[in-house]
Every structure is written in C-alpha cells, then in structure tokens.
Amino acid sequence: MTKNQGQRTKNSLIAGLIGSAIAFVEPVFALEVRVNPENPQLGDTISVWMEVDNPNQPPTVMFEGESIPIFPSNTSNWYRALIPTTPLDNPGRVTLQVTGDGETRNFALGLRDRAFSTQRITVAGGGSNATELELSRVADFKTTMTPEKFWNGPFLRPTRGRVSTVFGVRRYYNGVFAQDYYHRGVDYAASRGTPIVAPAAGRVVLVGRESQGFRLHGNTVGLDHGQGVLSIFLHLHQIDVREGDFVAAGQRLGTVGATGASTGPHLHWGLYVLGEAVDPVPWRFQGID
C-alpha cells in the first residue's frame, strides 16, 4: 500500500464514521413531514402529513402565517392538515411551518401560477340578486367543521353531461376585470331531471329552496364530507334529501335544474376546503386523503 492509498483509506474510514454518526443521530429528529403535491399549482389542495413520536402532543401547522387545523389519521402517530389554494392567491414562494416533538421545521413551497380562461360579461345595472337569507345560510355552511372524515378515495362525478364551465374561470364585467371573482366550482350541462349523486359520503347540512328565498343559488344542497371539506350543489330541479341525512358516495341527492340565477339547466358543484373553493379535479382523479 502506498502512502497515498493509505491516506485515502484513512480518509474514507473517517468519512464512513461521520456518515454512520449522522445516520445514528438522525432518529433524534423525530418529526417527519410529507407534503403533497410538492409542486402545487393555484387551486390545488395541499396535504401535509406529519408523524410525531408522542401522539398525545399533536403537531401544529402554520401556512403563510395562518394556523391550519390538523386531524389524526388512521395510521398511529400520523396527523394530516389540508390547505386550500385558489386562483386569488399570489403564485410564488409560500411558507409552511410545522411544530411537533419539540421541534419546528420550516418549508418553502413554490406555488405555481396557472392560466385560467376568462369570460366577458355585459350586465345592465348592478348588484346581486341574492337575498340576505341565502347569503347568510351559505356563509354559515362554509364554516362547517366536523372532526370525522367521511370521504374515502377519489370523488365521483356528481352527474352526467358535459363539463360546460371548468373551475377557476375569471371574468370581466362590462370590460372591468373582477378581482375577487373566479368560478368557484365546475358546471355540468345536463337536461332537467338528470340525477345528481353525492361525489363522496357526507352529511346533508344545508337544504335551501328557491321558494324560501334562494333566488341566486336556486334549490341548493350542501354536504359535509368532514374535516372542513364541503360540497355545494346549485340550481337543482328536485331535492331528494333532508338536512341531517347521511348519504353514501353515489347516493341520489336530487336532479339537475335551472332554478335561481341560471340561464339553462346545469349543475354547479363547488368543493370547499376550510371555506375556500378549490379545484375539484385532483379530488376526482387522484383523490386526496
């Protein structure tokens, strides 16, 4: 063995010792965090999974400085938080802070921008046709938060018919860009009377009727899928459920109609996470747990 080879052997031995020392030390950093998708785009729902050593001390999650509710999962020591993003968010770097097992970890995610199509609407006069009653009942509905998780796997398509307006479309009203508007759901064009089914299990927590003042939304059903995940269905013809009913995925809720402010029969399905309308597409196809 030459002197150089001897030196290399010694160096690699030291490197090996350092490597194993690091590997040995690593379990001390017990908090494990997984973020999905790692590379989200506007409208995505971000899931954050966290494993802690001590399940009696749940972790906490802050996203862009706001506290996000967390829920225990079915896997012991693992918790999960869901974070909504919308077309109104600023794309770019966003920060996530997770605290657990006496440790705080900071993450930076790149929230990708996305091109949303636009519609140009000409309206005569101004103001919404909505009544105070429907606005307050829908606002209350959006704050629903129950700890149980009722959904399981990808969401079902709620009705037949083609998608006539996708999620996130932005609008110009009389040539002026509407800063706060985006299409908060997916529209399916289907003929009046086409069945509507629950895309996932949940409890019926809102039934509103045009005859009671739902002038804008029309006949409306709101479902609570648990853990801050909600579906709202608008412009129904017939409603087949009552508040308090628990429905399975695929169970009939009513039929497509054109009640409320609707130019033709269609279903508007809005999917909300923590009160924000998110893109239902990842929920329909990948599924979000």
Ligand SMILES: [Zn+2]
């Ligand atoms: Zn719509």
